[in-house]
Amino acid sequence: MNDTANATLALGGSPIMAPSAVEAEDLSKVVSSVVLNIGTLTDSFVDCMYEAGKHANAQSKPIVFDPVGAGATKLREETTRKILNAMHVDIIKGNAGEISTIAKIIGGGDKTEAIAMRGVDSLGSGFSNPAAVVQAVARREGAVVAMTGVIDYVSDGFRTVAIENGHAYQGRITGSGCMSASSIASFAAISPNDHFAAAVAGILALNLAGEHAGARGDVHGPGTFRAAFIDEMANLTPQQMLNEARIKTVTV
Ligand SMILES: Nc1ncnc2c1ncn2[C@@H]1O[C@H](COP(=O)(O)OP(=O)(O)O)[C@@H](O)[C@H]1O
Numbered sequence: 644m645n646d647t648a649n650a651t652l653a654l655g656g657s658p659i660m661a662p663s664a665v666e667a668e669d670l671s672k673v674v675s676s677v678v679l680n681i682g683t684l685t686d687s688f689v690d691c692m693y694e695a696g697k698h699a700n701a702q703s704k705p706i707v708f709d710p711v712g713a714g715a716t717k718l719r720e721e722t723t724r725k726i727l728n729a730m731h732v733d734i735i736k737g738n739a740g741e742i743s744t745i746a747k748i749i750g751g752g753d754k755t756e757a758i759a760m761r762g763v764d765s766l767g768s769g770f771s772n773p774a775a776v777v778q779a780v781a782r783r784e785g786a787v788v789a790m791t792g793v794i795d796y797v798s799d800g801f802r803t804v805a806i807e808n809g810h811a812y813q814g815r816i817t818g819s820g821c822m823s824a825s826s827i828a829s830f831a832a833i834s835p836n837d838h839f840a841a842a843v844a845g846i847l848a849l850n851l852a853g854e855h856a857g858a859r860g861d862v863h864g865p866g867t868f869r870a871a872f873i874d875e876m877a878n879l880t881p882q883q884m885l886n887e888a889r890i891k892t893v894t895v
Pocket residue numbers: 737738739763764765791792793794795808809810811812813814815818819820821823846849850
C-alpha cells in the first residue's frame with residue numbers, strides 16, 4: 644500500500660488510501676478515480692470496496708479493479724465475483740492467473756484455459772493465445788482488461804494491444820502489479836472518457852520506469868531496483884513515452 648501511494652505521487656497523482664466505508668461517499672465526490680485492490684482483503688476492507696464502488700459509479704468516477712490473488716483461495720474468487728456483480732468496474736488489471744479466474748467467473752467460452760496461482764503470483768507463462776482471452780473477457784464484461792506478464796495485453800473488447808516494454812526486476816519485487824493498477828488509475832484520472840488509453844499509458848509508464856531503473860549502474864538487485872523504480876517514475880517524461888513505447892496492435 645505504501646509503494647502504491649509513492650508510485651502515485653511519483654507519477655504526479657495525489658493518493659489517499661481509504662479503508663473505511665464511512666468516508667466512501669464523501670471521497671467519491673473529491674477523487675478523480677478509484678482503485679479496488681483485494682490484496683490484503685478483510686471483511687471490513689471488502690465492505691469498504693462495495694461502498695466505494697457504489698458511490699464511484701454514482702459519481703461516474705472510473706474504477707480500476709486489481710483482483711490480487713483471485714484463484715488462490717475461495718475467498719478471493721468469491722470476493723472477485725461479488726465485486727463484479729455489485730458494480731461496474733471500468734478497468735480490470737491482473738496477471739494471467741487472476742484474469743483466468745475472472746474468465747471462469749464470467750464464463751469466457753472456449754477461448755479460456757485455467758492458469759494456476761501460487762499466492763499472488765501467476766504460475767506458468769500464460770495462455771496459448773493471451774490476446775484472444777483478454778479481448779473475450781473485455782467484451783463479455785464490458786470493461787477494459789489489462790493482463791500483465793513479460794508482455795502485457797490490453798483490450799477494450801475490440802482493440803487489443805501488446806506492450807513489450809518492461810524489466811525482469813518488476814517481476815521480482817512485490818507490488819509491481821499493484822503499482823500498475825495505481826498508475827492506470829492515475830492516467831484514468833486525466834483520461835476519464837478513454838479507459839483503454841488510460842490502461843495502456845498506465846502500464847507503459849511503469850514499464851519504462853522499470854527499464855530506466857534496471858539500466859542504472861546503481862541497481863544491483865531487487866532492493867536497489869525498488870527505490871530506483873520510484874525515482875524513474877518521477878523522472879519519466881511524455882516524450883520518452885512517445886519515443887520508447889514498444890506497443891503492437893494484435894488482431895485476434
Ligand atoms: N519478466 C518481466 N519482464 C518484463 N516486465 C515484467 C516482467 N515481469 C513483470 N513485468 C512487468 O511488471 C508489471 C507487473 O506484472 P506482474 O508481475 O504480471 O503482476 P503481479 O505482480 O500482479 O503478478 C507489469 O507491468 C509487467 O509488464
